[in-house]
Amino acid sequence: MLIRLGELSFGLKSLLLLAIIVIDGFILASPVSWLFHDPFITIQKEDSSNNWLLPPLLDPDDITDDNRSLPKNGSIPSYIVDNCPVVYLHSEERYWPSDIEDYVTHFSINDGNGNVIINASNDDPLKLKDLNSGYKINFKNGSKYYISSEDTYMTSLDNFDNDPKWLLGHKPEYGTGHIKKGPVILFAVDKGNGWVDAFWFYFYPFNWGPFIMGYGPWGNHVGDWEHSLVRFYKGKPKYLWMSAHSGGTAYKFEAIEKIKKLRHVNGRLTSELIERPVIFSARGTHANYASTGQHPHDVPFFFMPLSDFTDRGPMWDPVLNYYSYVFDGTNIIPSSEKEEKLGIQWLQYHGTWGDKQLAWKDPRQRWCPVQWKYIDGPTGPLYKNIERMSLCQSTKWWNFLNSCPARRFIKKGNGLNAEKNDLIGDNCGVLLYWIRPKWFRGILRFLTWRGILCFIMDFFTG
Numbered sequence: 001m002l003i004r005l006g007e008l009s010f011g012l013k014s015l016l017l018l019a020i021i022v023i024d025g026f027i028l029a030s031p032v033s034w035l036f037h038d039p040f041i042t043i044q045k046e047d048s049s050n051n052w053l054l055p056p057l058l059d060p061d062d063i064t065d066d067n068r069s070l071p072k073n074g075s076i077p078s079y080i081v082d083n084c085p086v087v088y089l090h091s092e093e094r095y096w097p098s099d100i101e102d103y104v105t106h107f108s109i110n111d112g113n114g115n116v117i118i119n120a121s122n123d124d125p126l127k128l129k130d131l132n133s134g135y136k137i138n139f140k141n142g143s144k145y146y147i148s149s150e151d152t153y154m155t156s157l158d159n160f161d162n163d164p165k166w167l168l169g170h171k172p173e174y175g176t177g178h179i180k181k182g183p184v185i186l187f188a189v190d191k192g193n194g195w196v197d198a199f200w201f202y203f204y205p206f207n208w209g210p211f212i213m214g215y216g217p218w219g220n221h222v223g224d225w226e227h228s229l230v231r232f233y234k235g236k237p238k239y240l241w242m243s244a245h246s247g248g249t250a251y252k253f254e255a256i257e258k259i260k261k262l263r264h265v266n267g268r269l270t271s272e273l274i275e276r277p278v279i280f281s282a283r284g285t286h287a288n289y290a291s292t293g294q295h296p297h298d299v300p301f302f303f304m305p306l307s308d309f310t311d312r313g314p315m316w317d318p319v320l321n322y323y324s325y326v327f328d329g330t331n332i333i334p335s336s337e338k339e340e341k342l343g344i345q346w347l348q349y350h351g352t353w354g355d356k357q358l359a360w361k362d363p364r365q366r367w368c369p370v371q372w373k374y375i376d377g378p379t380g381p382l383y384k385n386i387e388r389m390s391l392c393q394s395t396k397w398w399n400f401l402n403s404c405p406a407r408r409f410i411k412k413g414n415g416l417n418a419e420k421n422d423l424i425g426d427n428c429g430v431l432l433y434w435i436r437p438k439w440f441r442g443i444l445r446f447l448t449w450r451g452i453l454c455f456i457m458d459f460f461t462g
Contacts, residue, residue: 040389040404054233057389058192060329067192074326074333076188078265079235080198084186084319085228085242086259086276087202088292089172090283091313095206095224096169097182101128101342103205103223103353106166107154109135112356117152126154128342131349152351154377160206160222160355161364167205167222177317184318188326189386194234200318201227201381203353208284209371210297213305217284218371222354225378226286228279231391239406241391242279242288243384244308245297249290250391250406253277256290257410264319281316282308293413311417329387352377 040057058067070077089096105125109118117135120126135152137145158164170181185201204226209219230253231239237253258275279288282295287308289295295308323342324335332347334340354377358365366373385393392404412418435441 040391055193055195057195059389060189060191060327060387063190063192063328068190069192069194069196070188070190070326074335076186076324076326076335077196077235079232079237080186080188080196080230081264081319082274083198083230083232083237083253083276084200085230085240085279086177086261087288087316087318088278088280088310089313089316090281090309091311092283093281093313094284095167095204095208095286096171097179097316098166098169098203098205099181099183100185100203100346102166102181103203104128104131104154106157106164108157109152109351110155110356111147111152117147120157122157128346131346133345133348133350148350149348150350153356154223154352154354156222156355169205172314172316174314176320177315178320179316180321182316182321184322185381186318186322186324187381187386188324190326190328191231191389196232197386198230198232199227199381199384199386200230200322201225201384202281202286202318204286207286207378209373210285210306210308212368212370215368216373218366218368218373219375220373221375221377223352223377224286225353225380225384226281226288227381227384228288229391230277237277239391240277240279241393241404242290243393244282244287244289244295245285247394247396248288248392249411250404251290251410252406252408255408255410261317280310280312282310289413290410291413291419293418294415295413309415309417310413327382327386332382347380347382349380350383351379353380354378 065072104127105120107126108116108120109126109130110116117137118126118130120130132149134146134148137147158166160167170179172179172182182203185203187197187199187201189197189199191197202225204224205222207219207221207224209217209221211217226243228243229239229241230237231241239250240253240256241250242248257278259278260273261276263270263272263274279290280292281288285308287295287297289308289310292311293309295310296306297308323339325339325344325347326333326335332344334342334344355374357372357376358374360367362374364374390404391406395402395404435444
């Protein structure tokens with residue numbers, strides 16, 4: 001017999017919600033809670049029906065001919081391409097993906113003090129081959145000085161605050177999801193013993209930051225590298241992690257939404273349908289999520305004033321245009337002639353792919369209590385901790401355990417763009433939909449949905 005919570009007495013409602021909180025507490029106290037089941041820190045089992053243990057991941061430097069998982073020739077296995085995430089960009093996106101070769105032509109290279117390292121111009125533009133791990137500077141007196149690229153910045157030749165055309169990027173082709181001038185960078189990293197990490201790096205020419213309480217945007221920067229990670233064991237996808245600001249979220253692969261797409265083999269379309277994972281890129285910030293709607297970020301306890309927004313806008317299919325490399329901890333191996341033609345020295349560039357944070361006295365700069373309007377650009381793909389053992393590149397400042405467990409269920413977004421029904425909605429808050437009166441529901445909603453208890457329950461259980 002179904003009983004609507006709204007028809008229960010005030011006392012019964014209170015007892016029911018108390019029971020929910022007690023159950024939550026029991027889950028939190030469980031010694032096998034989801035939070036502590038980080039599969040790459042603790043011992044991992046294949047599944048509940050098997051007792052044998054999976055072998056550990058290895059640092060790429062420890063890969064030998066006996067334990068390697070990838071071929072030595074740098075070729076990319078088909079299972080990596082078959083499980084490349086399909087990206088839904090936001091329908092109101094302003095800064096689309098871009099081509100790195102075209103992008104760099106709009107910059108010079110300067111050091112932190114503004115001194116010119118490579119004096120490029122519109123008539124003599126910077127090229128991808130000009131990006132290196134370091135630079136030698138010749139002085140008039142004959143002396144030489146070496147500067148690491150870590151101490152350099154790409155500096156725009158144009159005023160980026162005016163949204164020059166090159167800063168806007170390129171929309172995907174309708175229907176196919178192809179972006180001719182928006183190649184993705186794929187890194188296959190051998191983690192040994194059957195494990196392989198596939199990093200898909202997405203480049204956008206500008207990061208349009210979030211608004212806080214209606215004011216902003218804050219945290220804007222020129223250049224934006226985002227990425228996702230699909231982790232395989234013996235050719236089978238096991239986990240998917242997606243970047244979002246200073247952190248990201250990991251999922252078991254089976255939890256992620258899938259879409260049917262025609263398979264590509266060696267760059268050619270076939271008639272075979274396969275299922276590929278789906279991720280959603282947030283408007284402006286390009287942070288990645290597993291669902292549509294409003295997503296709070298960078299602060300705990302569902303702090304909604306600082307949020308990202310995702311929806312099913314234009315679909316971007318990275319397998320239609322990408323450069324691929326294999327990384328063994330020391331060597332970067334191009335996968336084909338087109339990667340060899342592009343070169344690999346640009347990957348060693350350790351400076352920012354965008355302007356240095358504007359000075360406080362610059363008329364374009366603004367400040368709010370937690371962030372500047374314009375901050376430093378990002379570093380490139382090789383400096384995103386691709387040798388990591390954990391799924392996460394890094395963890396949030398409030399994650400004191402530095403844990404990175406893989407969620408078992410998709411974390412649903414909130415708001416108008418969220419896709420939900422009466423059974424699957426705003427995570428554990430769905431239990432409170434029929435509570436009356438509204439003021440009492442509001443209190444319980446704060447405690448068990450948007451508040452601390454629900455956040456902790458979700459954090460511990462996945």
